[in-house]
Amino acid sequence: MEILGIIPARYGSTRFPGKALVDIHGKSMIRRVVEQARQATSLTDVVVATDDERIREHVAAFGATVVMTSPHHQSGTDRCQEVVAQVDGAYQYVVNIQGDEPFIQPEQIDRLTAVLDGTTELATLIKRITDPAVLLNPNSPKVVISAGIVAEALYFSRQPIPYQRDRPQAEWLQHHTYFKHIGLYAYRTDVLAQITQLPPSSLERAEALEQLRWLENGFRIRVVETELETVGIDTPEDLEKIMYNAQ
Structure with missing residues (x-):
């Protein structure tokens, strides 16, 4: 089963602009999410989806895959669909991982994907x-x-x-x-x-x-x-x- 993990990350959050890049004990929030997601054994690949060049440059700098998407999406779900249309790979499922949960446990991701049959x-x-x-x-x-x-x-x-x-x-x-x-x-x-x-x-x-x-x-x-x-x-x-x- 090929499963793509996508982490939507916007810069223009209404209540907390730029929060994806905020430092949390030496690492940005988005980097922490990526590193946690990469520990999930069920994901084939992990991709960050963003609409902001600052986030793209930052994510690329620490070696993660990042895809630029439209700034007009109303939800992370819409952003995930644009990513699927851009990336190579025959994925059966996509997991939408919140970009503002820096301490998400890999076990949560694997528990969810266990029912994808x-x-x-x-x-x-x-x-x-x-x-x-x-x-x-x-x-x-x-x-x-x-x-x-x-x-x-x-x-x-x-x-x-x-x-x-x-x-x-x-x-x-x-x-x-x-x-x-x-x-x-x-x-x-x-x-x-x-x-x-x-x-x-x-x-x-x-x-x-x-x-x-x-x-x-x-x-x-x-x-x-x-x-x-x-x-x-x-x-x-x-x-x-x-x-x-x-x-």
Whole structure:
């Protein structure tokens, strides 16, 4: 199975411009992501996808493969499709690795790719929620999954679903297992080509979650549970927390 790992990296982040190049204890954020991804045994190749010459030069300087893509993409998914169209290789799947998670564990990538058997259209990671603050945080999307050995996503939401009508909110975690979504995606390459041609859907616009577009159009998203946490850096304050905790 040929699997391409793609790390989208923009310079013009609204909340943290240039964060891909920020220094974290002697290495840039994007370099840390690349080095972690390269340790995943299931990936055939790892490529950085960027729209900025500064990032391209930096990535090339430390010896990683980098592909220039359009600055007009609305999501990392769209950027991944452009990369697939440019690179050589007959890849069956693409893994979209977040460029702002410098401490992503290779085991997470390998756990996700373990379910890529040719029939899986799309796959992503989920993690059980044990903290009420996470459950109620709209910036931490939740996912409702199907029953059975092969679990699939039924719906993603920024709100806790299901709503437990007859119990106080403080007790919800005691009576139901909730999962948060971890934004590591795997796409079968033919499916990737299809979903990037879809117009934004009503559910996607309502929740601001692109994966709802795929569900609304009938695509199936397999979910894989992980116990490992991910730490994304969206703001300078997030970086300060990481730097402080790493001391």
